[in-house]
Amino acid sequence: MSTPKNLPSPAGGYRGRFAPSPTGPLHAGSLVAALGSWLDARKNGGKWLLRIEDLDTPRCIPEATQQIKSQLLACGLSWDEEIIYQSQRQEAYQRALERLNGLGCLYACTCSRQTIGNTLASLGIATLRNQEIVYPGTCRPASLISNPAEALKDSGKAWRIALPPNCHIEFEDLALGHQSQHLNTEVGDFVLRRSDGLFTYQLAVVVDDAEQDITHIVRGEDLLSNTARQIYLQKVLGYQKPEYLHLPLVLDGHGEKLSKQTLATQINTQDEKHSLMELRKAAKHLGLKNLPDGENVTIAEWLLAATHAWKN
Numbered sequence: 001m002s003t004p005k006n007l008p009s010p011a012g013g014y015r016g017r018f019a020p021s022p023t024g025p026l027h028a029g030s031l032v033a034a035l036g037s038w039l040d041a042r043k044n045g046g047k048w049l050l051r052i053e054d055l056d057t058p059r060c061i062p063e064a065t066q067q068i069k070s071q072l073l074a075c076g077l078s079w080d081e082e083i084i085y086q087s088q089r090q091e092a093y094q095r096a097l098e099r100l101n102g103l104g105c106l107y108a109c110t111c112s113r114q115t116i117g118n119t120l121a122s123l124g125i126a127t128l129r130n131q132e133i134v135y136p137g138t139c140r141p142a143s144l145i146s147n148p149a150e151a152l153k154d155s156g157k158a159w160r161i162a163l164p165p166n167c168h169i170e171f172e173d174l175a176l177g178h179q180s181q182h183l184n185t186e187v188g189d190f191v192l193r194r195s196d197g198l199f200t201y202q203l204a205v206v207v208d209d210a211e212q213d214i215t216h217i218v219r220g221e222d223l224l225s226n227t228a229r230q231i232y233l234q235k236v237l238g239y240q241k242p243e244y245l246h247l248p249l250v251l252d253g254h255g256e257k258l259s260k261q262t263l264a265t266q267i268n269t270q271d272e273k274h275s276l277m278e279l280r281k282a283a284k285h286l287g288l289k290n291l292p293d294g295e296n297v298t299i300a301e302w303l304l305a306a307t308h309a310w311k312n
Contacts, residue, residue, distance in 0.1 A: 014046025016216045018072075018079075019205070021053045022064035026071045027264035028281065029220065029250035035282045036247045037218035038077045039310040042303075049212060050079040055086040055204050067266075074269035075279055076299040084212070086204050093199040096207045096237060097152060097192060100161060104146050105236060108157040109139040109191070132225065135160070135188030152193075160189040161233070169228035174245035176221075181228035190229055206230050210239040221246040250285055272299055279303075 018034045020026065026034065041048035050072070054060045065085075072078070100106055111119075119136050120127055127133050144162050152159065167183040181187070192203040209217065209230075224246045234241050252264070268274040276299055283291060288309045292302055 014041060014044040014216060015049065015212065015214050016041035016046060016218060017049040017051055017209070017212065017214050018077075019051040019053050019208075019219075020068050021056070022060050022068060023056075024061060024064055025067040025266035027266055028278070028285075029264065031071075031075070031267050031278055032250055032282045032285050033218070033220045033247060034072060034077055035075075035279065035306075036245075036286055039286075039307055040216060040218045040245065042307045043310045044216070046216070047080040048077075049081050049214070050083045051208060051212070052083060052085045053201070053204070055199060055201065057087060057198070060087075071267060071269045074272075074275045075267075076275075076303050084208065086208065089204070089208065090199070092207050092211065093193075093204055094152075096203060097159065097199070098149065099237065100192070101147055101149075101152060103236065104144045105161050106147060106152075106159050106192070107139060107141055107144060107162055107189075108147070108151065109160050109189075110157055110195075111135075111138050132187060134186065135190065137189060140189060156195060158191045158195045159193045160191050161236075162189055163232075167232065169231050171227065171231055171241075171244065173224070173227075174243055176224070176246055179224070179227070181225070183228055183232060187229060202226065202229050202233065206233045206237065206239065209242060210234070210237070214242050216243045216245065218245045218247065221249050248285065275299060276302060279306075 016037050018037045020030055020034075038048050050069070052065055052068075054065065069083075097106070113133070115138070116133060116135060117127055119138055120133070123136065125134070125136075139160070140162060163183050165184065168180065169183060170178070170180040173179050183190075190202060191200050193199050208214075227244055227246075231241055233239075267278040269278065276297070279299070279302065280291070280293070283306055288306055291305050291309060
């Protein structure tokens, strides 16, 4: 796809991306993430890629992918390379899983969510709604070894990565500053492939970002808590760590994050006027000021001004 006129041509080392899940059309929160990541790429003279994260196939809606692409293009947010689809990249994720297995990092787990909850309750640990459930290590073996290759294909078990002792990850977020997370106490050994055979977001996103040479990840603050896990996986797999910038979330009237699961209203991109209105709302949420507000401003002109106004 070509970039709008008068905007910097993709060049240099910067490579960013927007990676929506096709579980529904874009809403105000997802447009904020798309616009923020697009502006950051354009401001830095870099490339902006579109990845469709259709890994969790039971939750994906067939027509949503086309809706998302149409909405982005209606807002002038064009991408620079061929779209990749996670549903077509199972072999890449399997190779990464086998690599981790060869390093003696994996073990099989048969725990259900209820089993984990009961174990934590027996330890006097309460789990609250929307709170990370820390895996207590129930299935972790006393010693870790490489599993037979055939065992990794067993869809009746989940496969977890075994964290080393005192696995403490620190990083600098370009918007939020210094961040740290103790993975052992705040997350526990986490799943890389589910018992139904589906690879998890944590593994897939790390593999995709590495293979697409992504240098900057600009996304919503709801994904901040995943970052330490992803940095740890990058380290173990020998990948380069991208820069991270997490954007403020758009909340509903109850203070909850907008999401497709809670039936957030899709953005209105029926024509250029409405698309520009949606972009202006997203820019206001991102704190951009002094942007053209006249009725005769085109989307391309507005995006050029927004690119110059972007400060991150």
